[in-house]
Amino acid sequence: MATTRNAALAAFLTEHQMTASELADAVNHAISDLTGRQGATSERTVFRWLSGESRWPQERQRRALEAVTGRSITALGFVPRGKRTSVSASPAEESKVYRREFCGAATHAAAAVAVPFLAAPSRVGTADIIRLREHGERLVALDADRGGHGTLAQAALAGAAEALTLQRQSTTQRVRQRLLALASDFTATAAWSSIDAGQLDVASRHLDRALTLAGLAQDSDMTMQVWNLRAMLARQRKEYGEAVAASQAMLTTAGARRSPLHASLAYARTAVGFAYRGDRHEALRCLGRAETLLEKADLAQPRAPWIAFYGPAELHCLSAIVRDQTGDPAEAEAAYHQALTALPTTYRRNRAYTTACLALSQLHQGDVEQACATRGCPVNDLRYAG
Incomplete structure (x- = not known):
């Protein structure tokens, strides 16, 4: 048989x-x-x-x-x-498996980010890594649904602390490195939550720590994640030269060299940096590379949670940002529509952001009524345009 x-x-x-x-x-x-x-x-x-x-x-x-x-x-x-x-x-x-609430008070969000762990573990190994990784995946899903907020950042930092505690107890180098990588991942999640909440100085400190932990873990994927967030943070601070430099640092990582998906994200992020810096030619060149590489990527392959967001919908959105910044609002509008069509329903925060950007691209074309209809506000209320 x-x-x-x-x-x-x-x-x-x-x-x-x-x-x-x-x-x-x-x-x-x-x-x-x-x-x-x-x-x-x-x-x-x-x-x-x-x-x-x-x-x-x-x-x-x-x-x-x-x-x-x-x-x-x-x-x-x-x-x-x-x-x-x-x-x-x-x-x-x-089994002797217990759950701990990292966030104290029993709000709905806190319950969603509780992380399981072994009570007084006598050994540290793969099972601990799996539990912490699944906790991180829950935080990513919560972020996609609600966006960045204080409870999520606190839960992520607690996860990082747990990973660091366990790595000090570990007896094997491989397990220690994987736990350090998880600590970097959790800290980067806290940084992203802080960026999303507008706490840019706090986010910067978290990213410095996350990069150190990624280096100690010798994990190029985590290193790339940190540079990706650093590029986004620099753009929000209007430090466009640093945004380009951070995006180009993504391209030097082993992940970008071996994975078309990772390389596509790096080129797309670089294109955004160049667009904000006013370099139309380089922005469109990098955008073209991002599109070509994404066509070569196998989107069915398993991937780390931090890059699960990236695919056709996100590239359409980043393309729209580039087009709007380089003076093509009509093409930007079309790209935003494509992004909304391709965006998974679970990405509620991304959908709200993309819809707001779509309204701005319509406003940049002078179509005030359509922009307000898209945004869902009265025609005489243009405060969102700022």
Whole structure:
């Protein structure tokens, strides 16, 4: 009987950048936490799971897999033998996993950003990385829905502090580096939230810290994320030369060199910097490179949460900004319409921002009534234009 590859488990490993050896190690540690006895799962065992040769792990391995991943055993692609229909108890019932509220008071937003962690962990490893990474993903989703705010920034900084605490307890260099990268990611999230809230000096301090942590982690993807935010911050401060320099720094990272998607974002951000600096030729040249590179990118491939926002909709929006700044408001308006059409419904903050920019591009063409209709304000109320 032919075996079927476990695509769900393989996708989980790819998403979380885990090797078979790391998963085996995490499962063994979870078995020890659950039973008091060290597990004996090997790298070969994981390969058998991935190949489909072993379709239903032992009971303690199933419980450990659920505790490590936070997913049910069937969601991980495993199939019960024979007539068995039940799966093992949830990790919330079977393992010593607790949740902590980083933000104190039980507002709806605070509940949304609570981060799970092991109470008094005896070991630090892949399971901790997964939990913290999923917490970061929740913060990114919350930002897409609500935009930057104080609660989100506080939760992100708490996540960074937790990652740094764990890395000091870690016994392996690889785990330490991954935790440092997570600390950088959380700190960058706090910086972005501060930028979105108009707290530019606070954001600058966070970005300085995030860049240091990315360097300690030797993580080029996190380094690129920081330069991306630095370019956005410089533009808001009207420091357009620094915005261009930060965007060009993005292009020197390993991520931009190996990934058309990352390179496309870097060129698009550079184009915006040149447009605000008044260099139309360079702005349009970089915009053309961004469009060409995005066509080459495989948008179905897993990507880090920080760059999940980038795709056709975001490039249309950045193109519109470039066109508006270089004196083509009609082309900008068309690009904003394309951005709104392509924008996922979950990106509520981006949709509100893009709609406001669309109204401004219409106003720049002298179409006051259409601009006000787009913005949803009375014709005699043009305060938003400032």
